[in-house]
Amino acid sequence: MSAGRSMNRRDFLKLSGAGLAGATLLGAAACGGGGGEAQNGDGPIEIIFSFGPDDSGTLQEVVSRFNEEHEGEIQVNYREMPADTGQYFDQLRTEFQAGGGDIDVIGGDVIWPAQFAANGWILDLSDRFTEEDRQEFLEGPIESNTYDGSVWGVPWFTDAGMMYYRQDLLEEAGFSEPPETWDELKEMALETAEATGTQFGFVFQGAQYEGGVVNGLEYIWTHGGDALSEEGSEVTISEPPAVSGLETQRSMIDDGVSPDAVSSYKEQESHEAFLRGDAVFLRNWPYVYALAGDEGESEVSQDQIGIAPIPTGPDGGSFSGLGGWNFYINAASDPEVQDAAYEFIQFATSTEIQRFRALEGSFLPTRTELYDDQEIQDTVPVIALGRENLERSRPRPVSPVYSDMSLIMQEQFNSSLRGQKPPQQAADDAGNEMQSIVDRAESL
Ligand code: GLC
Secondary structure: OOHHHHHHHHHHHHHHOOOHHHHHHHHHHHHOOOOOOOOOOOOOEEEEEEEOOOOOOOHHHHHHHHHHHOOOOEEEEEEEOOOOHHHHHHHHHHHHHOOOOOOOEEEEEOOOHHHHHHOOOEOOOOOOOOHHHHOOEOHHHHHHOEEOOEEOOEEEEEEEOEEEEEHHHHHHOOOOOOOOEHHHHHHHHHHHHHHHOOOEEEEOOOOOOHHHHHHHHHHHHHOOOOOEOOOOOOEOOOOHHHHHHHHHHHHHHHOOOOOHHHHHOOHHHHHHHHHOOOEEEEEEOOHHHHHOOOEOOEOOOHHHEEEEOOOEOOOOOOOEEEEEEEEEEEOOOOHHHHHHHHHHHHHHOOHHHHHHHHHHHOOEEOEHHHHHOHHHHHHOHHHHHHHHHHHOEEOOOOOOOHHHHHHHHHHHHHHHHHOOOOHHHHHHHHHHHHHHHHHHHHOO
16 A cells, blocks of 8 residues: 555545545545555555554564565555554444545454455455365354455454463462362452452453453353353343343452452453562463563463463363454555555465464464474463363354444443443343344345
């Protein structure tokens, strides 16, 4: 993508004061959509690649290595987007609605493809990312990229919620094993925090945002509930198992296991509390393990940390929210740029690069063979557990209206956690609002 072209268009829109509808028209007619443009012969094809902030320090290296190998042909420029997946999504949606924006390769959340594909915003990759290629990848992430019979993304790394704990502190308090149930977690968190003078028992992501939805769903699933019925047409979030999940979540604050502040914690606040040494337990994604290895970043070392599956409720098994990030290509980018973009995607999802990011950033690979890699197994234990957790992980609903459903869950889970509403009330409100969205989507 040439920056000049996108700036011209944006300036033009600004000057003309075009509204959203006008912008769509102008975007489509004047510029043939966002995306990159064919270069005029000289210089490399330039690609804009978007992703959130990179705590691991691996991303710039991936981009630089690719650029070195393709010097004079393709130049990838990384554009940093918000860490909060919902904010990142909103920014992209605004750009797509205005004609495509200038991002060519999107490092995007697993929950996005249905909505992006249904709107025609991303490229169908089924022919490029062939069935044979796909065989080498884990099934869950491929499924998360499949919508309406086509494949819309290439899985980059996968995520499954897990329970981190301070092994040293548990031992000091007389516990030799991590908890298996939420009740055990509460008891151990309270006793250990007290015995070792640790500020908090348990921290997680309770803020009103997408991560709050995943945390809330994990409580719901581990209590035997779900947000939607299996075939997706009925909202089941106000049924007793789901409500008891939200009750357990709320009890973390009521019973003093978690601070009030967890209701505004996202990934960062929660991992910082844990890595500062202020919490016995942390629910988070695999990336935290690598951060604990960074001197200067973390006061807690990898030796002090244990990892366990998400605890179970009285009537449920252990379930992790399935997360992860894929590569998508902007449907409005120029075909030549799309080809170059796919080269970058192949590079970034290659065995070599996924191995590097697994070792350096504890990102769970999406290529199956890497789970048998001895060095990864020896040095990144979070990956072995991650594999197990993936087997009991559950996706969020795959739907072109998922983002609307999510906004409702974000609000209701958070108000239950804050104690603004009893869990049953929050679940009933969520149920009613979600059902009308599901009905509307079905009648489209
Ligand atoms: C992680 C997951 C992603 C999820 C997000 C929520 O980044 O990989 O799927 O939506 O957390 O905060």
